[in-house]
Amino acid sequence: MLPVVSRASGVYVYDEEGRAYLDGCSGAINVNLGHGVPEITQRMHEQIDQVNFVYRTQFRSRPLMELAERLADLAPGGLNHVEFANSGSEGIEMALRLVTLLHSRRHNPHKCVVLTEEPSYHGMTAGALGASGHPLRRSGLQSLLGNQVTVARVRPTHGALRAGVEEWQEAIDRVGANRLAAVIVEPVGGAASGAVPCDREVLRFLRSAADEQRFVLVADEVMSGMGRTGRWFGCDHADIAPDVMVLGKGISAGYAAMSAVLVSDEIADALGRNIGSLVFGHTMAGAPLAAAASLAVTEYLVQHDLAERAATAGKHLSGLLETVCRRHRLVKDVRGLGLQQALGLHGDPERFPGISLDLTEAARAEGLLLYPAGCTPITESVLVAPPLTSTDEELTELVRRLDRALTLLAQPVPEPVAR
Ligand SMILES: Cc1ncc(COP(=O)(O)O)c(C=O)c1O
Missing domain, CATH: 3.90.1150.10 (Aspartate Aminotransferase, domain 1)
Known part of the structure; x- marks a missing residue:
């Protein structure tokens, strides 16, 4: 027990x-800062005393606005539009909605296949688990997951733990540019592969393939983001910027429920910069208490x-x-x-x-x-x-x-x- x-x-x-x-x-x-860090708990106490909750369609809040700015500053180039949710899984769901809406706006609704890796883990909600290449966690849930996301998989060969450029190229060709909506990739694997880094060349290849074939490159940095891998983001190891970056876990370091989706200027422009009302939801998303905790955590990460x-x-x-x-x-x-x-x-x-x-x-x-x-x-x-x-x-x-x-x-x- x-x-x-x-x-x-x-x-x-x-x-x-x-x-x-x-x-x-x-x-x-x-829990990237360890437990009970007074600089964080103090800021949370102060925020609770001021205001704990307002709904995101009724008020903006200073800590949330500042957090969005800090994250955009830290992130690789062009990821300037930030939206918030409560968990990594919700962040991935948002990325999926965003991709779908984007291609629909661009009059390419047949671009609907999401290519992900096996092994990979993107969360436990139906869309995120649907996208995950994690046979163990998917087990027994096929009838639910089959209806959520149209997924194609790329798998490693020759006993490798992650796919190389060749396998990715083959998978992208198999789906075809006219159907491929997005690739979701963990720059460093987590629960599924057990911390296997994605090859730098693969990340660079995916960046240029996304540009050529007009699919969205989504980096799932829920675990690898916010300094965990020795750079601010896993993508930094390959010097690339994805089109969409999903953050969770270390963004609030366990002090509150928080995740963020960073979106490129190009996609934000294509969606009319009204993304918040289009694809994002959830009652508690970006509430002031979680925002204050995450802002304090982000500042602490930078200061130290x-x-x-x-x-x-x-x-x-x-x-x-x-x-x-x-x-x-x-x-x-x-x-x-x-x-x-x-x-x-x-x-x-x-x-x-x-x-x-x-x-x-x-x-x-x-x-x-x-x-x-x-x-x-x-x-x-x-x-x-x-x-x-x-x-x-x-x-x-x-x-x-x-x-x-x-x-x-x-x-x-x-x-x-x-x-
Ligand atoms: C890479 C990755 N994506 C998404 C998730 C889902 O995040 P959450 O558990 O906050 O929903 C996790 C959680 O382990 C993760 O490691």
């Missing part, structure tokens, strides 16, 4: 029994240069992980970028998911939180993604606990004693 939480501070979460758990996966890879810190801490962490993992046969590889890393595990096709859940459980017993990932036996993995504020000592302690958990798991299970 899961422990009952009592409080959390920095990289530690405490249960009611007084046990401390080192948060090696930032909750769901979202945490994207840069994720890059250096990431190198340190991967070095520690490599050393420890060489000693454990369960581990296939260490992968990822910045502080979005994973241990690839030798998954068992007969028992999937298996080893990732066992390791997560063993780690919890050692006082370490990890996030099980992978959507097939070959992608089975655990995400190791501590807060961007983690010190070197905390990273060392994380890997020490992980080492103990792996050792625990490798112990043969004792045979029951015959009576």
